[in-house]
Amino acid sequence: xxxxxITVGRASMVNIKFLFAILNSNPKSKIKSIFDKNKxxxxxxxxxxxxxxxxxxxxxxLVETKKDIYMAVIPDxxxxxxxxxxxxxxxxxxxxxxxxxxxxxSSSNKFISQPFEKDANTKEVAKMTREKKYHLVITIVxxxxxxxxxNAAKRVGASGGTVIRGRGLGNKEAVKLxxxxxxxxxxxxxxxxxxxxxxxxxEEITKEVGIKTPGKGVCIALPVDxxxxxx
Numbered sequence: 001x002x003x004x005x006i007t008v009g010r011a012s013m014v015n016i017k018f019l020f021a022i023l024n025s026n027p028k029s030k031i032k033s034i035f036d037k038n039k040x041x042x043x044x045x046x047x048x049x050x051x052x053x054x055x056x057x058x059x060x061x062l063v064e065t066k067k068d069i070y071m072a073v074i075p076d077x078x079x080x081x082x083x084x085x086x087x088x089x090x091x092x093x094x095x096x097x098x099x100x101x102x103x104x105x106s107s108s109n110k111f112i113s114q115p116f117e118k119d120a121n122t123k124e125v126a127k128m129t130r131e132k133k134y135h136l137v138i139t140i141v142x143x144x145x146x147x148x149x150x151n152a153a154k155r156v157g158a159s160g161g162t163v164i165r166g167r168g169l170g171n172k173e174a175v176k177l178x179x180x181x182x183x184x185x186x187x188x189x190x191x192x193x194x195x196x197x198x199x200x201x202x203e204e205i206t207k208e209v210g211i212k213t214p215g216k217g218v219c220i221a222l223p224v225d226x227x228x229x230x231x
Contacts, residue, residue, distance in 0.1 A: 019073070038074075046069045137192075142209075
């Protein structure tokens with residue numbers, strides 16, 4: 001594992017982050033306990049859906065195809081603590097168990113950050129960073145082109161990812177994420193990649209399943225602030 005670099009400073013105002021935790025299916029009580037102890041409201045829980053294709057399972061390194069995906073808003077002064085709690089509780093450092101990471105939030109409604117402001121001035125911010133920078137590459141593609149996305153990313157060095165299908169249980173309405181509508185019959189692929197290959201991954205995916213192809217894919221990238229579970 002890359003060495004973690006810790007820098008500590010006094011918080012003058014609260015900064016908030018968006019936390020992703022992608023884990024093997026585990027009792028939800030464990031992660032709920034971590035959030036409850038840190039007074040963080042869990043915002044979204046969904047599932048990563050695999051496929052019976054052996055090449056897909058090999059690519060993701062999955063023994064089972066189901067992943068639980070947790071997304072929550074957290075303050076920066078809890079970032080290090082929560083990631084370490086997740087790492088310890090779910091043994092994320094072991095291969096195939098999951099990953100957890102944060103991405104910055106540039107702005108939000110006041111009621112989202114307000115609950116954390118009371119403690120912000122009394123907490124020291126322990127920021128966890130890495131020697132290598134990472135990005136979250138999000139690809140939204142027409143159903144049936146999933147394997148093309150994964151193979152394109154893998155060709156230029158991506159090592160794994162997670163799939164979310166836009167089709168709900170009996171729900172024909174589109175799902176919204178980061179302002180994008182994921183219509184039924186579409187798939188969303190999450191790849192966390194190193195900064196050095198981010199552009200190559202996005203270019204290769206666009207060549208394979210871009211908007212002018214039958215895959216009609218769109219691709220965006222978000223910077224990752226802190227992470228655990230990457231070898």
